[in-house]
Amino acid sequence: MSLDPIELGSFWMPKQSSTIAQEIDTAWYIVYWLDIAMFIGLMVPLAWFMYRYKKRGAKDNKVSDVTHSTTLEISWTIIPTILVIGLFFVGLSGWMKAMVAPGNALEIRTTAEMYMWTFTYPNGNVSVNELVVPKGQPVKLIMSSKDVLHSFFVPEFRVKQDLVPGTYTTVWFEATENRDTVLFCTEYCGVGHSDMMGRVLVLDKAEYDNWQETGLKPGEKPLPPAELGKKLYATRSCNTCHSLDGSRIQGPTFKGVFGRQEQIADGSSVKVDENYIRESLLEPNKKVVQGYPAVMPTYKGLLKETDIDAIIAYLKTVQ
Numbered sequence: 001m002s003l004d005p006i007e008l009g010s011f012w013m014p015k016q017s018s019t020i021a022q023e024i025d026t027a028w029y030i031v032y033w034l035d036i037a038m039f040i041g042l043m044v045p046l047a048w049f050m051y052r053y054k055k056r057g058a059k060d061n062k063v064s065d066v067t068h069s070t071t072l073e074i075s076w077t078i079i080p081t082i083l084v085i086g087l088f089f090v091g092l093s094g095w096m097k098a099m100v101a102p103g104n105a106l107e108i109r110t111t112a113e114m115y116m117w118t119f120t121y122p123n124g125n126v127s128v129n130e131l132v133v134p135k136g137q138p139v140k141l142i143m144s145s146k147d148v149l150h151s152f153f154v155p156e157f158r159v160k161q162d163l164v165p166g167t168y169t170t171v172w173f174e175a176t177e178n179r180d181t182v183l184f185c186t187e188y189c190g191v192g193h194s195d196m197m198g199r200v201l202v203l204d205k206a207e208y209d210n211w212q213e214t215g216l217k218p219g220e221k222p223l224p225p226a227e228l229g230k231k232l233y234a235t236r237s238c239n240t241c242h243s244l245d246g247s248r249i250q251g252p253t254f255k256g257v258f259g260r261q262e263q264i265a266d267g268s269s270v271k272v273d274e275n276y277i278r279e280s281l282l283e284p285n286k287k288v289v290q291g292y293p294a295v296m297p298t299y300k301g302l303l304k305e306t307d308i309d310a311i312i313a314y315l316k317t318v319q
Ligand code: CUA
Pocket: 112, 113, 114, 115, 149, 150, 151, 185, 186, 187, 188, 189, 190, 192, 193, 194, 196
């Protein structure tokens, strides 16, 4: 998989591509600059004292008789306390935002396993190692692991959350840029850990809807019907029940199915043509082939007209 490198937004940080990123970075930079100030505030006097009070010979070698300074002790207690309390509230504010997803968030079920990511969208679409999200809409991932601990990390969004077997964890973000960015597993999960990465594709709402509808990303051309049909055969689980090689699974094989004369359970017979395939997808139990259980679910509402056409086109090619 080719991935865009993470784009740097500043000297230390990647680009900010989510609504929470700014606040997280601000908290980080407050700590960072405080550290720098303290480092300088300690090291400069230290160096000065080393120079000023360096040993100059036996006659100067006497110890100061200062025992304590109340002012100094109070100030080095109070000032850090105020700083730490301030940092607590900065952190609390960001943490509250990061923990509670807005009510209108788009929920995407996320599963991690050694060594891949699976994303299931509200309409049942699935993508693997590629998370596609709309820009400007809160997205909430409801995550779990099939095996060991993994962790979901998108540096540009500043979100990171463990996935735990046997329980659900969540993370949410709202992407602010049309981006193609990287997602990492950031919990050591086995030998394939470093390969367990994926991409996050942020599309405009209309592009996202189109991708959900057609599976096409911006700039992609539609597949020829037979190829789309072949894809649907796998992605819509036709392959669970219908073989391509003549073997019997749950349902009749697709090998040579188009044009075949089938014996129906009620004793009549039907020729497999465009209309029969269409009917079998939408009302699968109307004309069940003799000797097979009537267990096929209806695809009404799950397949669009173009999908049905594509499946028919594909079945014509399965000989
Ligand atoms: Cu999954 Cu590391």
